[in-house]
Amino acid sequence: MSAQPIPSAAQQREVRLAARALGRAGLAHAYGHCSLRLDAQHFLVCAPQPMGLITPGEPGIVVPVDGELPEGVLGEVRIHQQLYRRRADIGAVIRSMPAQVMALSCAGLTPQPRHGMGSYFQPSIPLWDDVQLLRSDAQASALADLFGTGKALAMRGNGAIVVGDSLVEALTLTWYLEDAARIELQLRSAGLAEQGPLLDADACAQRATRSGRIFERMWEYLTAGDPEAGDPTN
Template sequence: MTTVGETSSATGAATALVEAAHVLAGLGLVTAFGHVSVRHGDSVLVTPPKELDLVGTDELIDIPLAADTLPAGAPPEAWGHLAVYRARPDVAAVARAQPEAVLAAGAVTERITPLHGQAAWLGASIPVHDDARLLRSAERAERAAHTLGASDALVLRGNGALTAGATPGLAVTRMWLLDAACRMHLAAHGAGPVTTLSPEEVAAWRAAAPPLLERLWAHLRRIAGTA
């Protein structure tokens, strides 16, 4: 059994990565597409281009962090993962998915501001990257990572989302939170005037985040059937 903290060894990193991939699929946040990765030393382990609930530890692909080409079998959008790791030394895991609410929200706004406390665990606000093309080149991926900035989630207009974390479980937890935040954004903005969280409220929620994110990850593992 893994928790969000168990990525200290190569085996632990691979096990945590595969479980996170299975949870992401179990939550219905991906279909035939999507991937999860984890930073390990000077390289990155990433899931192959296949349905995430079918991925095993023996299928993970190792990519040097400084790579200028992708190895055979790597998902072409692995460039997005590499760009985030290179731009953000604090990030150790990335999830990539296409929740429907995220696609809808990305079509109607340029930035999503938290409407409830848990959304603040994604950042003070969630940027929308205004380029619907797949991140299949280092240049496009670098532009997306620049849009991400210091946030822990990025909506890719017409192309889903990227979420970041200290472990694969935390990255997947943030993808679930992003889906919820986008659903609330769509519902609230369709209902009338909106009150967002203040900077002080965002800061308070982010300060409380670490143990609560662990608790939420444990819940997601259980409902996805991997616990």
């Protein structure tokens, strides 16, 4: 195994920014965590406390992709390990508690691609159909297998997992996922879900653009006002 890397100040700051942004946006409360890949064998996870309460300068913890979780790291960070292990394209993982996603998942449903922000989740958003906490490697491995090649997975009554090639992307997609769930719930509540068209794979591929600073602008919006925003030296 490669030597454990030392995260840069910028990497530590980025993890804190993402964590607090999730809290401010109502996408996480007392529970949840986010991480950033450091190299092929290690990632940096946020401090093990409510993400919105992580203070400026508080360091995260370096976790190996293979091996035991370091002391103090939350048990469900095993999910991050399994996802990083399977997919070299993943640069960040977010475990959050979006309210609309959770409501849908309790009915055994996940958001469908009905609007622009929902187009980013192809081929689909799988449902982990188990309300139990994931506190074992076997559970985390099975979840990662179900996750597949997509960007998000909903956990029945227990939040969501979103990945990206960066924390900027993963944070943005977590917000998009909740917005897709909002649309889904509103259409179903109004009795309009059946007549509302779904975007097919071609339409999703065309709409799910990365151009125009799509992800960067959402990052700026969600981190605005953070005490560490705009200060790369901190």
